[in-house]
Amino acid sequence: MxxxxxxxxxxxxxxxxxxxxxxxxxxxxxxxxxxxxxxxxxxxxxxxxxxxxxxxxxxxxxxxxxxxxxxxxxxxxxxxxxxxxDKDTWNIARQVAKERRKRELDPIIKILDELSKVEGDSKDEAFKTFNKSVTDINKLAKNVDKTLETMLKAEENWFWKSIFKMFK
Amino acid sequence: MxxxxxxxxxxxxxxxxxxxxxxxxxxxxxxxxxxxxxxxxxxxxxxxxxxxxxxxxxxxxxxxxxxxxxxxxxxxxxxxxxxxxDKDTWNIARQVAKERRKRELDPIIKILDELSKVEGDSKDEAFKTFNKSVTDINKLAKNVDKTLETMLKAEENWFWKSIFKMFK
DNA sequence: TTTAACTTTCAAAACAATTTGAAAGTTTAT
DNA sequence: ATAAACTTTCAAATTGTTTTGAAAGTTAAA
The missing domain is CATH 1.10.10.10 (Winged helix-like DNA-binding domain superfamily/Winged helix DNA-binding domain)
Structure with a gap:
């Protein structure tokens, strides 16, 4: 070729x-x-x-x-x-992660936070399931968010630094 | 609400x-x-x-x-x-990662492998840049692929197990 | 200020993805 | 074997996204 x-x-x-x-x-x-x-x-x-x-x-x-x-x-x-x-692969990945976090993750966390507040009858299965799914997803989303924040701002963080090395 | x-x-x-x-x-x-x-x-x-x-x-x-x-x-x-x-958030994430890996990551790695083989004049800037970008992206993609494989198949892996805990 | 080189905008056109719904297919009970 | 209950298919219609291109806008040199 x-x-x-x-x-x-x-x-x-x-x-x-x-x-x-x-x-x-x-x-x-x-x-x-x-x-x-x-x-x-x-x-x-x-x-x-x-x-x-x-x-x-x-x-x-x-x-x-x-x-x-x-x-x-x-x-x-x-x-x-x-x-x-910019041709640095790592920068590209960082940049994309950063933008998508801002554009998509942040807004959905805002919605999930609101939906987590919805109150209801704790004997109602429909409510219980709704609540569990929403709060679980919210938890995961927040963890991803926090992790990205740490990764994105800190190459100085020893823990992430060692993880990054695995990828370069 | x-x-x-x-x-x-x-x-x-x-x-x-x-x-x-x-x-x-x-x-x-x-x-x-x-x-x-x-x-x-x-x-x-x-x-x-x-x-x-x-x-x-x-x-x-x-x-x-x-x-x-x-x-x-x-x-x-x-x-x-x-x-x-299935309502287990972690399973959902795993499942999506697994499918997208199979459907999208694997095919692109195959292409990148081919493109990495392209030979050319090492004094030609166009060739050098092409080669660098392609091999860099290929490297990252392979690392992501390997990481996903490990994560997906092994909750028994002590390292990932401790990472997972951070997310749950 | 005028002009020419270049960039931006955006309504309309082209294209792509999704959705519909009715017909065909399947399965199970009688 | 037939009918009823249900599922699947897919061509056509709808809806959504991207692209075009010509006109308007901008900028900088003369």
């Missing part, structure tokens, strides 16, 4: 994976393209390579920036904007 | 979370409904409560069963089938 073909396969696979995890396919593909590009690319080049429209490229790049996965670069004397992806 | 309202909110929230993580909304909602139901429900009851069609209910329940989250029950002397969800 030659590089261009391999590149295409990588972009496709990354796109598919993204879409299976609730990330827009094009966004994952643009990210993949930037990941395998040694230097920054312009909107034009991205449009060209992935055969997507200007509007799509623009919005997708904005999203990637808001996810902290891509940065705008600004070359002296040039009008065009260049885009560049 | 009263129980029926709370139930509705829980179902809605679980559905939304599911869809953000690539799980069909209805499937997550049916799961949620079964999670808060003390006893098994029939297809009819599920259709009724969630206002979905028979076909949809049927397919969704099959999916949930294939994910190992729901079981069919068969009451003596009755023709109808009843459905029941």
């Amino acid at each position: 030659q590089l261009p073909e391999a590149k295409g396969k990588f972009i496709e696979a990354w796109g598919k994976l993204g879409s299976e995890w609730g990330i827009n396919r094009t966004m994952a593909q643009v990210h993949a393209l930037l990941l395998v590009s040694p230097n920054e690319l312009t909107t034009e080049e991205i449009m060209e390579e992935l055969k997507i429209s200007r509007g799509n490229a623009n919005m997708t790049l904005r999203d990637l920036i808001s996810w902290g996965l891509v940065e705008k670069q600004h070359k002296a004397g040039e009008r065009k904007e260049y885009f560049y992806a | 009263q129980l029926p309202e709370a139930k509705g909110k829980f179902i809605e929230a679980w559905g939304k979370l599911g869809s953000e993580w690539g799980i069909n909304r209805t499937m997550a909602q049916v799961h949620a409904l079964l999670l808060v139901s003390p006893n098994e429900l029939t297809t009819e009851e599920i259709m009724e409560e969630l206002k979905i069609s028979r076909g949809n209910a049927n397919m969704t329940l099959r999916d949930l069963i294939s994910w190992g989250l729901v079981e069919k029950q068969h009451k003596a002397g009755e023709r109808k089938e009843y459905f029941y969800a």
